[in-house]
Amino acid sequence: MGLPLSRNLQQKSTDPDDLRLYFLDNTGNRVLSARSDGSDCTVLVSEQCTGPDGIAIDAARGHLYWTNMGESSRNDGFIMRCDLGGHNITTIVPPGLTHTPKQIVIEPNGGHLYWCDREGMRVMRCQLDGSSIETLVQTGYGSFDQADARNWCVGVAVDYDRERIYWTQKGGPKSNTGRILSAPLNGARRGESPASRCDIDTLFSALPEPVDLELDTASNTLYWTDRGAAPFGNTLNRVCLDDRHASGLQREILRDGFREVIGLSVHPRRNVVFASDLSGSIYRVPLDGRQASVVLQDAGRLTGIAAL
DSSP: OOOBOOSOOOSSOSSOOSOEEEEEETTTTEEEEEETTSOSOEEEEOSSOSSEEEEEEETTTTEEEEEEOOOTTSSOEEEEEEETTSOSOEEEEEEEEESSEEEEEEETTTTEEEEEETTTTEEEEEETTSOSOEEEEEOOOHHHHHTOGGGOEEEEEEETTTTEEEEEEOOSTTOSOEEEEEEETTOOOTTOOTTSOSOOEEEEEEESEEEEEEEETTTTEEEEEEESSTTTSSEEEEEETTOEETTEEOOEEEEBOOSSEEEEEEEGGGTEEEEEETTSOEEEEETTSOOOEEEEOSSSSEEEEEEO
């Protein structure tokens, strides 16, 4: 297990670089940006958001995409896009086509957005312009299945070259019923529906509350945040997917002690992952085990984060 998080809640990191952070304030309904040392914090979007949760950057086109969960009791989630300065806001997936969209990722080679739909109990994708919406995985139907948080799909990661998709089903709060699963990327086999796929693998089970995912495809290493109770909850984790032992995959806890951790943005070449939590903090966690630091705090109820 990693060492406890730094208690020195300094406003700036001791090791800044030139990345810029883009992140979401869920209850404030805002899209924000700051330098990776926590300075120059700016509100990019403060209108039209409803429960923003997942954010992704299309660097080639200069776009930000983010999900809006809407009201969890209603099928009214939607996905929006703007440019990196917060202008030219447009709705990509309108309300009614996804229930409660959570983490979102961009796969530029195939030109798709992928996201998880929590109360919709789905893993979904569409083209970058919002067309061709499809369901890849369906974990339940109706109010009975919807009431079981073990069916809720939350975090997502994509490996285009290996043709795999990964997602979390987080389970109830502090229930240790969370799972990380994987399946072939391009949909169910012939004769199978998204709800009847027989090609789904379970990588981990009995996790506290796995939330967001990110995959470093160069090293085939999967990172994830996990809410829930200590000692394994409120942690930042990773596992090399090529390093499978007789007893299965062995995860490594990089850091613990977060306060309802949600978002992550991994940058192996810079030896850093940024993580955000619902307490309003953004953490800088070196991948080599050095002490983490807080680069921003009291910024809202933070969910998704991305860095460029």
